[in-house]
Amino acid sequence: MVGREDLLVCNTCGTQFDVPADKPLKSCRICDDPRQFVPPSGQTWTSLAQMREQYKNNFHQAKNEERMWSIVTEPKFGIGQRCVLLQTPEGNVLWDCITYLDSETVETIKAKGGLKAIVISHPHYYTTHLDWAEAFDCPVYIAAEDEEWVCRPDPDGRRRLLSGNFEDIIPGVCAAKPGGHFPGSLVLSWDKKLFIADTFVTVPVRPPSMGLLRFNVLILVQSAYYHLDRPPGTTSYAFMWSIPNMLPLPPSELYKMWQVLKELDFESTHAAFLGTDIRDSDVKKRVLESMKIQAKCMGYTEHDILDQALP
Numbered sequence: 039m040v041g042r043e044d045l046l047v048c049n050t051c052g053t054q055f056d057v058p059a060d061k062p063l064k065s066c067r068i069c070d071d072p073r074q075f076v077p078p079s080g081q082t083w084t085s086l087a088q089m090r091e092q093y094k095n096n097f098h099q100a101k102n103e104e105r106m107w108s109i110v111t112e113p114k115f116g117i118g119q120r121c122v123l124l125q126t127p128e129g130n131v132l133w134d135c136i137t138y139l140d141s142e143t144v145e146t147i148k149a150k151g152g153l154k155a156i157v158i159s160h161p162h163y164y165t166t167h168l169d170w171a172e173a174f175d176c177p178v179y180i181a182a183e184d185e186e187w188v189c190r191p192d193p194d195g196r197r198r199l200l201s202g203n204f205e206d207i208i209p210g211v212c213a214a215k216p217g218g219h220f221p222g223s224l225v226l227s228w229d230k231k232l233f234i235a236d237t238f239v240t241v242p243v244r245p246p247s248m249g250l251l252r253f254n255v256l257i258l259v260q261s262a263y264y265h266l267d268r269p270p271g272t273t274s275y276a277f278m279w280s281i282p283n284m285l286p287l288p289p290s291e292l293y294k295m296w297q298v299l300k301e302l303d304f305e306s307t308h309a310a311f312l313g314t315d316i317r318d319s320d321v322k323k324r325v326l327e328s329m330k331i332q333a334k335c336m337g338y339t340e341h342d343i344l345d346q347a348l349p
Contacts, residue, residue, distance in 0.1 A: 042054070042086070042166075042168075042169060043085065043086045043087040044058055044059050044060075044085050044086075044087050045057065045058065045059060045085060045086070045190075046058065046059045046061075046062055046063065046083055046085060047059070047083065047084050047085050047086065047089075047137060047166070048066040048068065048069060048081075048082075048083060048116070049082040049083060049084050049115075049116070050066065050069050050074075050075070050076065050077055050081070050082070050116065050117075051066060051068045051069050051074055051116055051117060051162055051165075052115060052116030052117060052136070052137035052165045052166075053066060053068045053137075053164060053165060053189055054086075054137065054165060054166045054168075054169070054189065054190060055189045055190065056189065056190040056191060059083060059084070059085035059087070059088070062083045063083075064081075065081050066081060067187075067189070068161060068162065068164075068187065068189070069081070072280060072283060072285075073162075073219070073220075073279060073280040073281075073283070073285075074162060074280075074282065075282045075283065086137075086138070086139070086166070086169075089115070089137075089138055090140070092113075093111050093112070093113065093115055093138045094111070094112055094140075094142075095109050095110070095111055095112075095136070095138055095139075095140065095142070095143045096109070096110055096111075096112050097109055097123075097146060098110065098120075098312060100315070105124065105125040105126070106122060106123070106124055106125070106231075107122065107123040107125075107150070108120040108121075108122055108123075108312055109121050109122070109123060109136065109143070110136070110312060111136050111137070111138040115136075115137060115138060116136075116137055116165070117162060117163075117310075118311065119134060119136065119162075119163055119235070119310040119311060120134070120136070120310065120311060120312055121133060121134045121135050121136050121163075122134065122233060122308065123147060123150065123153075124211065124228055125150060125151060126208065126210055126211060126228065126229075127210070128154070128208040128209045128210060128211070129151070129152075129153075129154030129155075129208055130147070130150065130151045130152060130153050130154055131153070131154060131155050131156070131157060131207060131208065131211050131226075131228075132147075132153050132155070132156045132157070132170070133157055133159075133226050133233045133235075134157075134158055134159055134163045134233075134235055134310070135156060135158050135163050135164065135165045135166065135167045135170055135178075136163075136165060137165040137166050138166075139166055139169050139170055139173065144173050144174070147174065148174075152174055152176075153170075153174035153176045154176055154208055155176055155177055155178070155179060155207050155208060155211075156170055156171060156174075156176060156177070156178040156179065157178075157179045157207055157213050157224065157226055158178065158179070158180050158224075159223060159224045159225070159226075159233075159234075159235030159236065159237060159310075160181075160184060160219055160220045160222070160223045160224065160235065160236060160237070161184050161187035161188075161220060162236065163235065163310075164180070164187065164188060164189070167180075168190055168192060168194075168196060168197075171196040171197075172194070172196070176196075177196055177197070177198045178196055178197055178198065179197075179198045179199075179200055179205075179207060179213060180197060180198075180199065180200065180222070181199070181200050181215055181220070181221070181222020181223070181224055182199035182200060182201045182222065183215075183217070183220070183221040183222030184220050184221065184222040184223075185197075185199055187220075200213055200215065200222070200224070202215070203215045203298050204298075204301070207226075210228060210229070211226065211227070211228045212226070212227045212228075212302075213225075213226055213227075214226075214227060214298050214299070214301070214302055215298060216237055216238075216294070216295035216296075216298040216299055217291070217294060217295060217298075218237060218238070218277055218279070218287050218291050218292075218294070218295045219236050219237055219238075219277075219278060219279060219281075219287075223235075223236070223237040224237065225237050225299070225302070227302050227303075227304060230303055230304050230305045230306070231304060231305075231306050231307075231308060232302060232304035232306065232307050232308070232321075233307075233308045234307050234308065234309050234310075235309065235310045236278075236281055236309075236310050237295075238275045238276065238277045238278075238295075238325070238328075239275060239276045239277070239278055239281060239309065240274070240275060240307065240309040240314040240316060241273060241274060241275060241276050271331065273327070273328045273331045273332070274316065274321075274324040274325070274327070274328050275307075275324070275325060275328040275329075276328070276332065277291070277292055277295065277328075277329065277332055279291075286332060286336065287332075288336070289329075289332075289333040289336065289338050289341045289342075289343045289344075290341075292329040292332065292333060292343045293341070293342045293343040293346070295329075296325075296326065296329060296343060296346055299322075299325060300322075300326075300346075300348070300349050301349075302322075304321065304322060305317065305318070305319050305321060305322075306318070306321060307321055307325075322348065323348055326346060326347075326348065329343055329346075330343060330344055330346075
């Protein structure tokens, strides 16, 4: 048995609470926040024990990158995000977290070298992170600014709070803190790859001969690997305070985010869901272009973000 099987879990966001599942709370504090949502059907709950026999975690190896694995719960549970296993010479790191954890998942990851650390982008993906940290006997890193959103105590001291804008998790793997979506929203930099989660959002674009990518409940369902010959003014990313409620971040926040992102060296971005990977040597330029497009579409003709250029 893995984890705290009978603790309460929110069906909508996948957050685990320090409350028995047979004594559910009135509401989920994560979903009640305006950045998230409660579905029309209302608040519902489950537990890891109840999820057994219904769900399975599948491992998807990245194209052209044998050291990178996306782990996705199927059928979809909660928000439906992936977590990403990075196999580095200094040890393995798990980027972000998903709720469902079972013995098969633990054994598969241990067979690939286990985990040296877990890094979680923002509170919507805190899920069952203490169960994961316990299963792999490793620390889990979150932003100090977002500690108020944790929903379970940490008696074993596995959480590590990231206070700086740049912190090396292990050699070659750096957590950076652009903020925006949450005050402490993180990205992860490794091997010229930038793992962005929901810190900024990959949008549907027009790759050659593929037409527009289709959206399905905020999840891109076709691969977004190459985006060439884009018409002028085409954006690649959105920067949102609330993604499901479609509330964008203002230019002042975009400017703050860029001061962190411009310091990172990356040639690809990897967002929260399968099929949201962009590989392009000009991808950093596209991040800045997208910020400027968003600012202009909000009616700003003058702002510091519009004057920014690549380092």
